[in-house]
Ligand SMILES: Nc1ncnc2c1ncn2[C@@H]1O[C@H](COP(=O)(O)OP(=O)(O)O)[C@@H](O)[C@H]1O
């Protein structure tokens with residue numbers, strides 16, 4: 235810059251582009267969802283042609299009657315078995331991804347995932363207690379296992395947040411409180427497990443996660459939590475971009491950083507707790523999907539948060555497809571699949587991208 | 593944009609009449625440490641005041657108090673208002689921190705647009721008006737071609753200008769700068785200070801800066817306040833405040849002061865030269 239730089243012509247505003255959700259990435263995300271849903275509905279022990287599935291779904295719309303040419307058995311497979319499962323996969327994947335992205339933004343930490351404040355440990359303890367005390371293994375809304383997991387997850391987040399506030403309310407003190415709470419709850423869980431070793435298998439199966447549905451009750455349970463989490467977190471997408479310059483500078487720009495962090499983290503935690511209680515502990519999604527989105531489309535939360543919803547949902551549906559087809563008729567735990575597919579994919583993305591995201 | 597004022601409003605030595613920033617009996621206690629005690633300071637509209645003082649004197653804390661980032665006792669008025677609400681304050685006061693946090697992966701255009709946050713609120717999208725203000729500032733600071741680069745990828749001098757651009761995008765009348773030249777080489781130090789001076793004249797900004805280089809502090813700016821152990825020890829025009837005695841007393845430094853047409857030049861002396869009686 236020259237000293238006494240003269241007033242150069244102002245650059246026209248049209249040439250200044252702000253990051254945001256651009257049409258290209260949005261189209262890519264929607265395409266990923268369409269591909270994943272199509273694959274999830276058509277592939278399985280019986281393969282069903284995509285166009286027939288499409289007609290069948292059309293037929294299912296109120297006021298529309300078309301003949302899909304599917305037998306009753308096949309249309310039942312599509313509508314009552316595969317569709318709820320695909321929808322649950324979309325909801326769980328989208329929720330875990332957007333929660334992870336929100337945690338990473340709120341904590342300014344690339345390693346933050348939705349389990350950072352002890353959700354996994356709290357849910358694990360809750361589920362373990364419910365399973366070992368034989369509170370029942372009924373399915374659906376009144377199953378005590380997801381209820382106990384949900385309660386455990388919410389308790390752990392609340393305790394972590396309260397303890398973090400005592401430690402000075404900094405990001406680091408919150409994370410440390412989360413680690414302490416998680417360790418404590420994991421220790422409790424291990425103790426309960428040791429005392430009830432006959433329940434090992436059942437608890438382990440729960441911990442590894444599954445996208446299992448019995449009709450529509452699980453997707454119906456998950457939907458409102460996803461909606462609340464997505465609505466709140468998306469509303470705060472610009473606030474999270476401001477928060478990226480640190481609490482002090484964000485405050486100097488007129489933001490209340492602690493308030494923003496608390497609202498975003500609590501909303502993200504609510505969705506993650508619901509996802510964990512419905513589907514068990516599915517790892518990797520909350521870290522891998524948001525980072526892959528950042529590498530591909532840039533670091534602005536205005537793009538990362540909505541795209542994490544789309545790609546997270548698509549990723550989970552495909553992972554679940556792999557889980558139920560790879561060793562059919564046996565099913566792999568989905569947590570195994572997300573790590574198995576996700577980790578190499580992520581290394582590939584890291585290697586091919588030249589973007590600095592963190 | 594405020595019309596350019598050619599001359600600073602400050603009266604040499606005296607208290608400015610129409611103060612843009614006025615601090616009265618300011619006390620700040622951090623973690624039980626009494627960091628600022630009874631600080632009085634005023635800056636007139638369009639004036640440039642440099643705060644100097646040894647490390648730990650409380651300079652940064654004073655700026656943070658002006659921004660409402662620390663709890664304080666006493667009175668801080670900006671433009672006659674003592675509004676403690678954050679966004680109202682952020683429309684009046686912009687801040688260039690000593691070590692800005694560089695957000696990972698953020699583009700320069702987005703970074704500078706953050707400066708518009710206090711005007712449009714945190715939930716609203718930036719308007720065409722916001723973007724044209726930012727485009728103009730980027731061009732003014734020779735960052736026109738950098739909008740789509742990440743802040744991380746900029747050199748030290750470019751980064752400093754990007755942070756300054758974000759502060760200018762706030763269109764606040766008061767600009768607080770915490771050691772804006774510390775990480776820069778001599779040429780870039782001069783560039784930054786000249787830029788601040790030019791912007792101040794163009795836009796009528798009131799500037800409060802902390803500086804470590806006493807010669808630069810004397811050359812740029814209208815008045816100097818020496819902050820020592822949390823108190824304002826002296827304040828006035830550079831030539832009055834920067835004396836061998838005051839620098840020795842407050843900085844524990846032994847210096848000679850050489851007169852130069854553009855202001856005093858502060859030259860450190862060695863122990864050997866002091867023994868030889870090689871003083872002016
Ligand atoms: N958060 C804090 N808690 C306790 N003491 C602090 C805190 N921040 C600053 N201080 C102390 O206040 C004094 C002034 O600090 P600062 O304003 O940063 O000085 P300067 O900018 O002049 O070097 C120092 O002694 C510092 O240790």
Ligand SMILES: [Mg+2]
Pocket residue numbers: 651652653690770
């Ligand atoms: Mg300082």
